[in-house]
Ligand SMILES: Nc1ncnc2c1ncn2[C@@H]1O[C@H](COP(=O)(O)OP(=O)(O)OP(=O)(O)O)[C@@H](O)[C@H]1O
C-alpha cells in the first residue's frame with residue numbers, strides 16, 4: 001500500500017438550497033439537501049436526468065456556491081470563505097473524477113497522474129513515488145509512458161482515478177465516472193475506484209444512474225426533482 005494515505009474527514013451538507021434565475025423566473029434546483037458522509041464512507045447519489053445530481057456535486061466540490069445552506073468539509077464551514085480560500089480547501093481535501101476522462105493529451109499517463117502535484121508546493125520525491133505507485137494500483141504501471149490516445153477508455157479512466165487520488169484527498173467526488181464505458185468495464189473501473197479509495201481511507205461520493213454501481217457503495221442517496229432523501233429501501237436487508 002502507498003505510504004501516503006488520506007486524512008480522515010467528514011462531509012456535512014446542511015439544508016442546501018440552490019436557486020437560479022431564468023427568463024421564466026427563479027428556478028429552484030435543490031430544495032434543502034442535508035446529509036453527512038462519515039470518514040471513509042462511500043455513498044452513491046442517484047436520480048433521473050435533470051434531478052440535480054451534478055448541481056449538488058458541484059456545490060459539495062466548492063465549484064458552485066449554494067444559494068442557502070452550508071457545506072462543512074473537514075470541520076470547515078465553507079459558505080463564508082473567499083473564492084481563494086475555497087480553492088485552497090478544494091485542492092487540499094477533494095479529488096474529482098468526471099465522465100470524460102479529461103486527461104491532458106500531450107502528457108504521458110505518469111505525467112497526467114503527477115499533474116496535480118505541480119499545482120501545489122514543490123513536488124517531493126516521495127510524492128513522485130506515490131504517483132508511480134498509484135498508477136501501479138490501478139493496474140497501469142506498464143503503461144506509464146503511454147499517451148492517452150494509446151489507452152482504451154477504461155484505461156484512461158483508471159489514469160483519471162489515479163490522478164484524482166494523487167494528493168491524497170479525504171473525499172473523492174465522482175460524477176458518472178463510468179458513464180462513457182461499457183457496462184462490464186464500467187463496473188470494473190468502479191470496483192477499482194472503491195478499492196483504492198477504501199485502502200487509502202478516502203470517502204467517496206459517486207453520482208451514477210447504474211444500480212449495480214450504486215450497490216457497490218455503502219449507501220444510496222436519491223434525488224427527485226431537487227429533493228434529496230436516503231434510499232431506505234435500498235438499505236433494507
Ligand atoms: N445555471 C442554470 N440555469 C438554469 N437551469 C439550470 C442551471 N444549471 C442547471 N440547470 C437545470 O437544473 C436541472 C438539474 O441539473 P443537473 O445538471 O444538476 O442535473 P443532473 O441530475 O446532473 O442530470 P444528468 O443526469 O442529466 O447529468 C436541469 O434541469 C438543468 O437543466
Ligand SMILES: [Mg+2]
Nearest residue numbers: 053054055175
Ligand atoms: Mg449530471
